[in-house]
Amino acid sequence: MDMDLVIKNGTIVTASDTYKSDIGVKNGKIAGIWKGFEGEKVIDAKGMFVFPGGVDVHTHLDMPFMGTSSSDDFATGTIAAAFGGTTSLVDFAIQQHGDSLSQTLADWKKKAEGKASIDYGFHIAVTDVNDSIIKEMGTMVEEGVTSFKLFLAYKGSLMVDDAAIFRILERSREIGALVMVHAENGHLIDILTKQLLSEGKSAPLYHAEAHPVIAEKEAVERAIALAEAASAPLYIVHTSCDDALKGIKQAREKGLPVYAETCPQYLFLDDEKYKEPNFGGAKYVMSPPIRAKRNQNALWKGIKTGDFQVISTDHCPFFMKGQKDMGKDDWSKIPNGCPGIETRIPLMYSEGVVKGRMSINKFVEICSANPAKLLGLYPMKGTIAPGSDADLVIFDPEKKVTLSYKNLHQNVDYTPYEGMVVKGYPVKVVVNGELKVDDGKFVGKRGTGKFIKRNRFEG
Numbered sequence: 325m326d327m328d329l330v331i332k333n334g335t336i337v338t339a340s341d342t343y344k345s346d347i348g349v350k351n352g353k354i355a356g357i358w359k360g361f362e363g364e365k366v367i368d369a370k371g372m373f374v375f376p377g378g379v380d381v382h383t384h385l386d387m388p389f390m391g392t393s394s395s396d397d398f399a400t401g402t403i404a405a406a407f408g409g410t411t412s413l414v415d416f417a418i419q420q421h422g423d424s425l426s427q428t429l430a431d432w433k434k435k436a437e438g439k440a441s442i443d444y445g446f447h448i449a450v451t452d453v454n455d456s457i458i459k460e461m462g463t464m465v466e467e468g469v470t471s472f473k474l475f476l477a478y479k480g481s482l483m484v485d486d487a488a489i490f491r492i493l494e495r496s497r498e499i500g501a502l503v504m505v506h507a508e509n510g511h512l513i514d515i516l517t518k519q520l521l522s523e524g525k526s527a528p529l530y531h532a533e534a535h536p537v538i539a540e541k542e543a544v545e546r547a548i549a550l551a552e553a554a555s556a557p558l559y560i561v562h563t564s565c566d567d568a569l570k571g572i573k574q575a576r577e578k579g580l581p582v583y584a585e586t587c588p589q590y591l592f593l594d595d596e597k598y599k600e601p602n603f604g605g606a607k608y609v610m611s612p613p614i615r616a617k618r619n620q621n622a623l624w625k626g627i628k629t630g631d632f633q634v635i636s637t638d639h640c641p642f643f644m645k646g647q648k649d650m651g652k653d654d655w656s657k658i659p660n661g662c663p664g665i666e667t668r669i670p671l672m673y674s675e676g677v678v679k680g681r682m683s684i685n686k687f688v689e690i691c692s693a694n695p696a697k698l699l700g701l702y703p704m705k706g707t708i709a710p711g712s713d714a715d716l717v718i719f720d721p722e723k724k725v726t727l728s729y730k731n732l733h734q735n736v737d738y739t740p741y742e743g744m745v746v747k748g749y750p751v752k753v754v755v756n757g758e759l760k761v762d763d764g765k766f767v768g769k770r771g772t773g774k775f776i777k778r779n780r781f782e783g
């Protein structure tokens with residue numbers, strides 16, 4: 325059979341194997357892995373790794389938040405993702421108070437349809453819980469939305485109480501969905517914020533003081549307790565510190581189905597950044613905040629021990645000029661979030677694999693295979709196998725790149741990793757069998773990404 329595309333001579337890497345072979349692609353899928361395919365188009369991947377496309381299960385594209393909207397929409401954000409080797413994502417559709425879940429899903433589908441250049445799914449962040457919402461969760465699972473997010477922070481806007489958390493957990497267990505939590509104690513943050521501001525502490529630095537480690541630790545432990553009471557699985561997003569990780573580890577040692585992710589910003593940045601002059605600290609205003617440096621070793625260890633299964637980005641960019649500066653005189657008005665969708669794969673390879681912190685298979689596991697497995701996308705995404713989607717990253721392990729917002733494609737005027745040199749970079753990126761990125765240029769069709777109906781949670 326003649327292939328549409330053949331990738332020859334590369335070293336294929338999955339979560340379990342590393343080997344040399346050729347990949348035949350037909351109709352957007354991997355048709356086979358074998359030496360000897362003929363095809364219309366051939367990519368010579370000699371000296372390159374061939375990875376399954378990165379899967380980012382935590383993004384906020386075109387999200388209305390804190391009086392503005394995240395600056396990457398589904399058009400710009402998915403192109404930036406592709407440049408960085410990420411070929412599918414799961415974004416958070418946020419329920420507006422009073423809206424049904426179907427309305428929420430319809431709103432977010434509208435944002436993405438015809439705009440996204442890679443495939444996408446949605447979690448729904450439930451912010452307003454009542455009987456009809458609990459019932460409607462079942463319909464959402466049938467529609468392929470098999471995870472729900474709850475905010476334990478952002479009092480007065482996104483936060484839900486313990487009763488709501490417990491009800492959502494019970495219902496999720498019943499219908500085969502996974503509950504994800506933003507674990508910080510919103511009441512504590514609210515009081516600390518008011519106290520700090522009343523003392524005239526208005527600089528970005530105080531964002532970190534208002535979001536202490538104890539607020540995260542408490543919320544992680546509370547969410548775990550509620551999940552245990554409901555006999556439901558739980559996924560903790562963007563874990564930032566050792567104390568939160570300890571709670572996760574303890575739960576896992578007890579045999580509870582508790583899963584967790586951390587993000588590059590917590591592995592590579594520390595709270596000294598909040599002292600950057602001229603309001604520079606605002607670049608790092610996100611929740612949870614970046615922490616004291618000593619936490620970084622603990623987080624790396626958490627990856628090694630398997631207590632973290634996933635690295636995601638929490639990509640939620642805002643321009644310094646015109647968005648972050650809304651909080652020039654009051655840090656609590658700085659929209660929370662930072663960019664990262666394009667830099668996750670290069671950073672994790674360079675700092676993880678090249679620096680000897682993890683094997684190359686572990687890197688694929690945490691950036692592609694595990695997120696796909698936990699969020700119901702596997703084996704369509706997250707691996708290189710016959711029948712899987714042809715989402716492939718041809719990765720040059722020798723290519724050195726100095727990260728700068730000027731060369732990245734995220735729609736934002738900074739990167740938190742400005743000036744950092746990474747070794748190893750995606751050079752060609754194939755999405756559903758189509759070459760999208762070729763040596764620094766976007767060469768594919770735009771807007772061809774599809775909504776993915778995800779499978780139920782399987783554990």
Ligand code: DUC
Pocket residue numbers: 384506609610611612638640660661662
């Ligand atoms: N944290 C952020 O920093 N941004 C988006 C939402 C969140 O929880």
Ligand code: ZN
Pocket residue numbers: 506561562611612
């Ligand atoms: Zn969050």
Ligand code: ZN
Pocket residue numbers: 382383384638640
């Ligand atoms: Zn988030």
